[in-house]
Amino acid sequence: MTAPAATGRLLVGRAAPRRRPSAGQVVTVVLLLVLGALWIYPFVWLVSASLKTSPEIFGTGLGLLPEEPVWENYARAWSEVGFARYFVNTLVITVGTVVLVVVRSALAGYVLGRYDFIGKKFIIGLFLVTFFLPEGYTIISITQLTDQLGLLNTHAGLILGLGAGGQIASTLLYAGFFRKLPQELEESARLDGAGHFTVFFRVMLPLAWPITATVVILTYLFAWNVYLLPLVFTLSEPDLRTLAVGMTVFVGERETDWSGMAAAAVISLIPVIAVFVVLQRKFVDSIAGAVKQ
Incomplete structure (x- = not known):
């Protein structure tokens, strides 16, 4: 009895040989x-x-x-040039755009993924066609509509201009996810007395968290770095500039403040990196799920 026990202890204590790469x-x-x-x-x-x-x-x-x-480059970019104000503008516009895109894309994707109606294939085909339109083709109409609403030189107008477009990729991501959910989820919620919006916001949307994380990251990157539309909207209102548009402040008529521009670029990249680090796992999971499907 003693010998086998000692042998067992020797085998347990001995490290398994490592496999060489x-x-x-x-x-x-x-x-x-x-x-x-x-x-x-x-x-x-x-x-x-x-x-x-x-x-x-x-x-x-x-x-x-x-x-x-x-280190004075960062102080100059943040306070003297006005990047503190541009940072707040960009944050407000980005958060508003992300919320607007998530809500409307999820609602549209829910309808396209769960319901059959006349003209559904035509709408999806129209989405796919508009997906390839460059931003420059729509900027005039967006500016005119925003001006008619009295929101041209405001944060709200810029949020609507950025978030109220087609958002085809986000809508189709939600549609593909909602299409694969079992019908019993909605039926059991309706038996409990839930209405359409209750079913959507309390049952379906929480299940789509990986898709929401993907849409948040993609929309955040787009809204944070977009240049053309904020440039047009802030030509007459410099105080509404975003970080991307504010980079032009460092370019003078005779010289360019390259060190200040580099410091401002680092400041503008920090929130992007932070958001991606927080949501990267959900983003990778949603992409991997899409590939498996």
């Missing part, structure tokens, strides 16, 4: 590391440039380490 795995890891370094290098260089003077940016070339960090 093959040559192909080593090559794959090295290639991925090189591609990752190339992918992240522009961002690292941007952060480095934001801590240099403009002459040093061009004097050091691709070098990353500044001779002496110039």
Whole structure:
């Protein structure tokens, strides 16, 4: 009885032999590391440039380490140039656009995915056609409609201009998800006395959280970085500029403040990175689910 127990203890205590990686795995890891370094290098260089003077940016070339960090670039971009105000404008417009797009795309996708009606295929086909229209083709009509509503130089007008469009991709994502949900979910909710909007907001929409995360990320990136429509809407109202439009402040008639522009670019990228880090798992899960389907 003693010998087998001792043998068992020796086997348990002995570490299992590790399997050596093959040559192909080593090559794959090295290639991925090189591609990752190339992918992240522009961002690292941007952060480095934001801590240099403009002459040093061009004097050091691709070098990353500044001779002496110039933190005043961030202070100048944030307070003196007015990026604090642009940041608030962009945040308000982005959040409003995301909420508007999620609600209307989810409602439209719910109808297209769960109900059959006359003209449904025509509407989907029309969506797909408008999906390929460039932004420049619709900016005149959007500006005129917003002007007629009396919202041309306001945050609300810009939110409507950005979020009240077709949003085809978001609508079709919701439609594809809602189409695959079992009918029993709605039937049991209606037996409990729930109406159409109660079924949608309390039963169906919470189940579509992975799709909502995807739509939030895509819409957030679009609204945060969009340039053309905010430029048109803020030509006569500089105080309403967004971060993307505010970058033009650093470009003068005779010179460009490259270090200040780099600092402003880093400031504008931080919220984008933060949102993606928080929602990346849901985003990847929704994309993986779409591929499996």
